Amino acid sequence: MSEAATAQRETQGGDIAELMAEMGRRARAAATLLADATTQAKNAALDHMAAAIDAARTEILAANEKDIAAAKARGRPDAFIDRLALNDDRIDGIIASLGVIRELTDPVGSVIDEWQRPNGLRIARVRVPLGVVGIIYEARPNVTADAGVLCMKSGNAVILRGGSDSIESSRELVKCLRGGLRQAGLPEDAIQMVPVTDRTAAGEMLRGLSGNIDVIVPRGGKSLVARVQEEARVPVFAHLEGLCHTYIDRDADVDKAVKVTVNAKMRRPGICGATETALVDAAAADRLLKPVVEALLHAGCEVRGDQAVQAVDARVKPATEEDWRTEYLAPIISMKLVDGVQGAIEHIRRYGSQHTDAIITENAETAQRFLKEVDSAIVMHNASTQFADGGEFGFGAEIGIATGRIHARGPVGLEQLTIFKYQVRGDGTTRPA
Amino acid sequence: MSEAATAQRETQGGDIAELMAEMGRRARAAATLLADATTQAKNAALDHMAAAIDAARTEILAANEKDIAAAKARGRPDAFIDRLALNDDRIDGIIASLGVIRELTDPVGSVIDEWQRPNGLRIARVRVPLGVVGIIYEARPNVTADAGVLCMKSGNAVILRGGSDSIESSRELVKCLRGGLRQAGLPEDAIQMVPVTDRTAAGEMLRGLSGNIDVIVPRGGKSLVARVQEEARVPVFAHLEGLCHTYIDRDADVDKAVKVTVNAKMRRPGICGATETALVDAAAADRLLKPVVEALLHAGCEVRGDQAVQAVDARVKPATEEDWRTEYLAPIISMKLVDGVQGAIEHIRRYGSQHTDAIITENAETAQRFLKEVDSAIVMHNASTQFADGGEFGFGAEIGIATGRIHARGPVGLEQLTIFKYQVRGDGTTRPA
Numbered sequence: 031m032s033e034a035a036t037a038q039r040e041t042q043g044g045d046i047a048e049l050m051a052e053m054g055r056r057a058r059a060a061a062t063l064l065a066d067a068t069t070q071a072k073n074a075a076l077d078h079m080a081a082a083i084d085a086a087r088t089e090i091l092a093a094n095e096k097d098i099a100a101a102k103a104r105g106r107p108d109a110f111i112d113r114l115a116l117n118d119d120r121i122d123g124i125i126a127s128l129g130v131i132r133e134l135t136d137p138v139g140s141v142i143d144e145w146q147r148p149n150g151l152r153i154a155r156v157r158v159p160l161g162v163v164g165i166i167y168e169a170r171p172n173v174t175a176d177a178g179v180l181c182m183k184s185g186n187a188v189i190l191r192g193g194s195d196s197i198e199s200s201r202e203l204v205k206c207l208r209g210g211l212r213q214a215g216l217p218e219d220a221i222q223m224v225p226v227t228d229r230t231a232a233g234e235m236l237r238g239l240s241g242n243i244d245v246i247v248p249r250g251g252k253s254l255v256a257r258v259q260e261e262a263r264v265p266v267f268a269h270l271e272g273l274c275h276t277y278i279d280r281d282a283d284v285d286k287a288v289k290v291t292v293n294a295k296m297r298r299p300g301i302c303g304a305t306e307t308a309l310v311d312a313a314a315a316d317r318l319l320k321p322v323v324e325a326l327l328h329a330g331c332e333v334r335g336d337q338a339v340q341a342v343d344a345r346v347k348p349a350t351e352e353d354w355r356t357e358y359l360a361p362i363i364s365m366k367l368v369d370g371v372q373g374a375i376e377h378i379r380r381y382g383s384q385h386t387d388a389i390i391t392e393n394a395e396t397a398q399r400f401l402k403e404v405d406s407a408i409v410m411h412n413a414s415t416q417f418a419d420g421g422e423f424g425f426g427a428e429i430g431i432a433t434g435r436i437h438a439r440g441p442v443g444l445e446q447l448t449i450f451k452y453q454v455r456g457d458g459t460t461r462p463a
Numbered sequence: 464m465s466e467a468a469t470a471q472r473e474t475q476g477g478d479i480a481e482l483m484a485e486m487g488r489r490a491r492a493a494a495t496l497l498a499d500a501t502t503q504a505k506n507a508a509l510d511h512m513a514a515a516i517d518a519a520r521t522e523i524l525a526a527n528e529k530d531i532a533a534a535k536a537r538g539r540p541d542a543f544i545d546r547l548a549l550n551d552d553r554i555d556g557i558i559a560s561l562g563v564i565r566e567l568t569d570p571v572g573s574v575i576d577e578w579q580r581p582n583g584l585r586i587a588r589v590r591v592p593l594g595v596v597g598i599i600y601e602a603r604p605n606v607t608a609d610a611g612v613l614c615m616k617s618g619n620a621v622i623l624r625g626g627s628d629s630i631e632s633s634r635e636l637v638k639c640l641r642g643g644l645r646q647a648g649l650p651e652d653a654i655q656m657v658p659v660t661d662r663t664a665a666g667e668m669l670r671g672l673s674g675n676i677d678v679i680v681p682r683g684g685k686s687l688v689a690r691v692q693e694e695a696r697v698p699v700f701a702h703l704e705g706l707c708h709t710y711i712d713r714d715a716d717v718d719k720a721v722k723v724t725v726n727a728k729m730r731r732p733g734i735c736g737a738t739e740t741a742l743v744d745a746a747a748a749d750r751l752l753k754p755v756v757e758a759l760l761h762a763g764c765e766v767r768g769d770q771a772v773q774a775v776d777a778r779v780k781p782a783t784e785e786d787w788r789t790e791y792l793a794p795i796i797s798m799k800l801v802d803g804v805q806g807a808i809e810h811i812r813r814y815g816s817q818h819t820d821a822i823i824t825e826n827a828e829t830a831q832r833f834l835k836e837v838d839s840a841i842v843m844h845n846a847s848t849q850f851a852d853g854g855e856f857g858f859g860a861e862i863g864i865a866t867g868r869i870h871a872r873g874p875v876g877l878e879q880l881t882i883f884k885y886q887v888r889g890d891g892t893t894r895p896a
Binding site for chain 1: 885
């Protein structure tokens with residue numbers, strides 16, 4: 031559809047359903063072709079995309095300036111404007127991430143498992159793309175490129191529905207991505223962006239565009255994810271909150287406990303893998319509590335604690351019930367004593383969000399129990415919860431971190447964007463009565 | 464909850480929501496315990512269950528007689544009554560299937576993948592149960608036992624909501640299953656049956672019981688599955704129809720074509736893996752069409768065909784557009800000529816249900832193309848579509864065949880009833896800024 035035609039549609043509100051239906055049909059057709067594309071062709075597309083983005087810096091930055099001006103006019107806060115802003119460094123980052131994805135192993139066509147039945151049938155389980163992925167996200171324009179190309183490399187068509195704040199920047203980036211597909215002889219409709227940002231378009235996507243969307247990935251705040259989960263009639267890889275815990279066991283090494291807890295909270299307090307609550311084994315509070323609290327305070331962290339934690343330092347504020355349920359995403363931590371690993375597991379079961387939780391201990395048995403019994407996507411031993419990240423896992427990139435229990439759990443990388451089919455080979459083999 | 468209390472609740476319609484909420488809480492608590500149960504304990508439970516069913520034959524058959532009398536009074540057709548009926552042989556079959564599931568490898572705790580990062584972090588992807596599975600099914604009482612124990616062996620709690628027609632038989636079977644769990648020291652609430660069969664109870668399950676159901680598996684006819692997909696607010700492993708195709712290529716061996724096609728349709732015309740449409744390559748119709756049509760007619764199959772197929776034998780009836788879209792589940796087949804493998808792929812793309820489709824050919828290249836490009840859960844070469852079955856795949860048993868694209872695709876066995884978690888091990892490892 032030409033941009034002029036799209037613009038015309040934008041003026042006709044009632045046509046949004048038809049516009050979305052058409053995008054769904056195009057996505058499905060593109061997905062069918064892309065599913066059989068070679069790795070070579072997909073990598074060539076990535077090269078062309080990177081070159082196109084590099085060549086379009088002026089246009090991208092000009093579009094981004096429009097977005098920023100509009101966001102300022104809307105009174106968006108500074109942190110929001112910062113996430114929205116592009117500059118040459120950030121464009122370099124987008125190009126670099128295309129290069130990283132280029133180097134990742136293409137999961138499509140790989141044989142997961144293969145066996146032979148007594149009747150001679152040979153059965154292979156082979157990776158195939160999911161089909162059409164719908165991504166509904168908020169402001170950051172780099173999501174446009176990252177999500178688009180991760181879906182493409184894994185053989186999926188994608189429909190991107192970004193927030194209105196980044197629409198000009200995203201439009202320029204998507205032009206480059208589609209150009210790259212075209213230059214590589216791949217269907218450009220494998221990456222489409224919804225040209226309007228009203229709720230109707232997202233609502234149509236959540237209803238699945240008549241079977242033309244296979245999964246929805248929401249990326250954004252709580253209210254966006256909640257709406258998607260409530261309204262979606264297709265499967266969702268939801269990323270709910272990351273209410274992560276670090277539990278410091280009686281057998282913890284105090285230096286590791288201090289170092290890891292401070293890193294888990296303070297390296298970047300605003301990411302979903304940041305620790306929000308530190309639990310300390312009451313049996314070793316004398317040895318462990320004070321050093322950890324002091325180090326956190328020294329690092330500029332606000333500490334909210336139970337009475338034992340408050341007793342350590344006058345700067346510790348009292349924690350309320352609400353604190354155990356709060357994902358601060360800020361330099362604030364809640365802390366309390368628990369009754370050993372069992373107490374930690376119970377606290378995490380009650381308040382956690384099944385995202386990422388860590389234990390600090392030198393006791394291998396206690397660690398094993400924690401890793402087994404804490405039912406979170408990621409469980410860690412003597413490591414910072416800030417490692418909850420597809421890049422850090424070696425996935426190259428991620429489209430989000432799933433906190434659900436179906437299909438994808440934890441970082442969603444290329445492999446989680448695929449499913450499998452069974453290929454069964456016989457020789458005129460029939461099934462006996 | 465005692466049976467008396469349950470019965471009392473049944474008289475109080477408004478309490479069904481509370482009854483279901485309580486079942487959800489009990490299921491979650493049981494799932495938490497069962498997730499950490501040893502294979503030995505789970506196998507002991509299976510032994511106790513089998514012994515209990517064997518010892519309760521009289522009670523089970525008496526309960527089944529009540530179900531059958533009620534079903535006859537409701538005017539259910541004979542085939543329906545046959546599926547509902549239990550006898551000593553069928554009870555033997557249920558006991559045997561417990562033995563099969565006992566021998567299956569427990570997937571829980573197995574390491575799917577393991578790697579080390581340059582910073583020393585060791586990451587393992589380990590199988591864990593899904594959590595709580597809700598099964599909504601129709602008449603067959605053996606589903607009660609099969610589904611219940613498959614979920615149990617894979618570490619999941621299950622809430623069974625069967626049809627009203629089998630409620631007495633299912634109640635007796637569930638008593639045996641729960642007794643087996645208790646005797647093995649496992650939580651009996653790992654297998655619960657909804658004691659009422661009105662729509663409210665199923666509706667509550669579809670809304671997820673406040674996060675206490677992780678996935679719903681519908682087993683039944685189209686209208687049940689459609690309702691589940693429309694109303695569910697939790698993930699669904701849906702089994703839609705099996706509109707399976709067998710394509711006979713120009714390079715097919717005629718004997719294999721005849722043998723496989725007749726088996727694919729006629730071995731058991733009523734199962735979801737039965738072929739509903741045979742496509743014949745127009746380029747070799749002279750050689751292949753007549754033998755296949757005659758063999759099908761000879762086997763007692765009604766053939767509905769396009770003009771070319773009608774020309775073969777006067778008994779062939781004309782096929783209409785509707786025939787290509789129909790899952791007969793009966794000794795009827797639709798047949799037409801297509802323009803080679805490309806024509807077959809296009810027909811299947813248009814009319815298929817992504818369940819199971821087969822090609823008959825001696826040409827390896829053509830076979831490979833079909834296996835790659837036909838986007839179905841199961842694609843077969845020179846084999847009968849009737850092999851679409853978890854048992855035939857070596858899964859021992861299945862809870863259904865999923866036609867969706869998320870998490871489970873094809874036969875849903877023990878492994879598909881699990882998900883994974885990441886266990887990350889460091890040594891005081893922190894993430895650099």
